[in-house]
Amino acid sequence: MTDTSILFSPVRMGSLDLPNRVLMAPLTRNRAHPDGTPKDMAQTYYAQRASAGMILTEATQVTPMGKGYKDTPGIHDASHVAAWKKITDAVHAQGGRIYMQLWHVGRISHNSLLPEGQTPQAPSAVAANTKTFTENGFEDCSEPHAVTKDEIDALIEDYRRGAQNAKDAGFDGVEIHSANGYLIDQFLQDKTNQRDDEYGGSVENRMRFLRQVIDTVCGVWDRDRVGIRLSPLGQANDIGDSDPEGLFSEVYKVVSDEKLAYLHVIEEFYGVNTSDEQRDILRRLRSRYDGFYIANGGYGADSAARAIEDGHAHAVAFGRDFIANPDLPERFRQGAELNAQDQSTFYGGDEHGYTDYPFLDKIRAI
């Protein structure tokens, strides 16, 4: 049996002390009010998981145009700030730490989810060959329009406002969602970015939007409270690039030079095993980054402990296991069995499958 005690050694991430290395990954649960205000039950859900080294919230749109699925939360309105403040207070009252994941879906959306039925925003007018979840169930993504320079300026302002609102809501920091084929990833990768202005073409140009978002968010937060999430193997949401390793090699370098709180990488997508060749790519990319590294995707306690022992990662984020196990760190510590996951309640619904997964120790349950 692997010694997993390293998972419970405290570590400093940016300017935040984490009591353990078992982090909660961002997890969309589609349980907010239609206007993007989190429901009260989210206070219980997040507070139950406060024993995580750090919680990352579900992806949260910085503008109404950044919404791509039914009932996801926002951080662009006073009502959102007030509701999130109750959540951060509840997590802090339990001794936890919580970062907000700032999100814009770009082309992964549907007209019916956007104000006045507008078409989604994207670097280029290239429709995504995938579906999103609307009031009518799964529907093909709508064809997006290519954003103008003025829209890009406004998008940067959306990120600034989202970052400021997250600060006002009492978060410990923010994560820039640059993964999974959403807006920033769409700017980075050439399958979705076919622009011929200063935001398209060369890798340098395609990274311009990301750099501007980082600069703006770091104008609101100290950079040691800003993290970023990337998925260089890019398998989600019809994303792709003609030279992913070349591209992400540069992106990792930029993130490294920016000296952010951390880089968070999705190394494996659920349902898809990462090949040896892909692992080699991840290793080569990893060597381009000097800083706090959070690994994610398909990890368990043993493999997470090994990744930290080997110096690959400083901490590991767990997604599905944290949905089903509010006391995941304690279960790992005891080598206890994990609760079974109910995938039918992952996306949407009520308290069931959200706040009613049992703790090992009922007395400590919130």
Ligand code: FNR
């Ligand atoms: C996710 N994932 C995800 N990623 C992200 O960056 N923002 C998000 O809001 C979500 N939402 C989400 C919802 C659900 C229900 C799942 C299962 C996944 C991806 C997630 O953070 C993580 O990368 C994967 O779950 C892989 O990690 P595990 O589950 O293997 O530990």
